[in-house]
Amino acid sequence: MLKDVYIVDENTMAFIPIFDHTGVVKTNILEVEYLKKCHLNPLELVDQNLRFFGSSLKGASEGTRNILGEVNMYPVIMNLKRLLVWLPTMSPKKKDCVWLALDHIKSYRQNHDRNTEILFTNDSSLILPISYRSFEKRIYRAYELKFKLEYHTKFLLIPHSIKRNFLRCEIVKEVNGLNYKIYSKDKNSEKESYDK
Template sequence: MLEEIYTVSDNTMAFLPDFDGVGGFKTTILEVDDLKECHLNPIELLDQNLRFFGSSLRGASEGTRYILGEVNMYPVIMNLKHQLVWFPTRSPKKNDCVWLALNHIKSYKRNKNQSTKIIFTNGSSLNIEVSFSSFEMRMNRAYALKFRLEYRSSFMLIPPSVQRNFLKYDIIKEANDINYQIHSKDEDSLDN
């Protein structure tokens, strides 16, 4: 049965493109305990979910670029509250692009034929025609986005009055020295 509306949850692991052979393009949704189909293609489904949570694919990609800098095949923050980060296996413009939930990738390994095998948290596996190094780079970008989100979330909880009182240091090790030199930073040099 095709889902008209599908909302990503903590149990959603992947969006797989599904072609019906007569020009139809929909999405197979891989969950921890279920397999569903939606009449939207993966990009439409991704955008619909981002809009549901108050963003859009365009807004999420601009947010990622702001956090990570200029990157190709950017990960997106699907749900900020739950810190659900998703990333594409190849260019999102390609019809065979699979979108993966970072929190459900248990492991991955190189296949002999230059493809990559992904093992999900529920034990399911997916073989994708993407090199191991390309997949690992995309996954590392997703981890970097998640890490920076977590850092910003926890750092924002510290009141600015407390942050101003943090002690700041320049820690330098000269090439021929055994020890590190520790110098207290003054307020005038903080912008350097």
């Protein structure tokens, strides 16, 4: 059964392209418990989901660039409230690009054919025709994006009155020593050691 609308949630693991007999790209949607089909291609599905939550593929990629800097094959924040980060396995413009939910990647390894085998949280596996090192770079970028988003979200929840009282210091290892020197970073004073 083909679905017109599909909204990603915590159970969605991957969008896998499938070519029909006429060469049109559709999507197998891999979930924790089900395999669904959609008449949209993976890139259209990603864009549709981003638009559902008030963004777009272009907006999400610009947001990622703002957080991570210039990167190729950028991960995207599919749902900010739930911190669902997804990553493409190759250039999203390629018709055979698979999109993966970061939270459902349990492990990955290089197989005997020098491809990358991914194990999902439900113990399904996917073999991708890309090198382990290339895939690992994409995973690291996705984790960096998620980490920075979590930091921004939690930091913004701290009231300004509390932030104003944060300890600000610079910690430097002593030259040829074992200890670290701790200096105040108070704007109103010179560099002052806490070790006095």
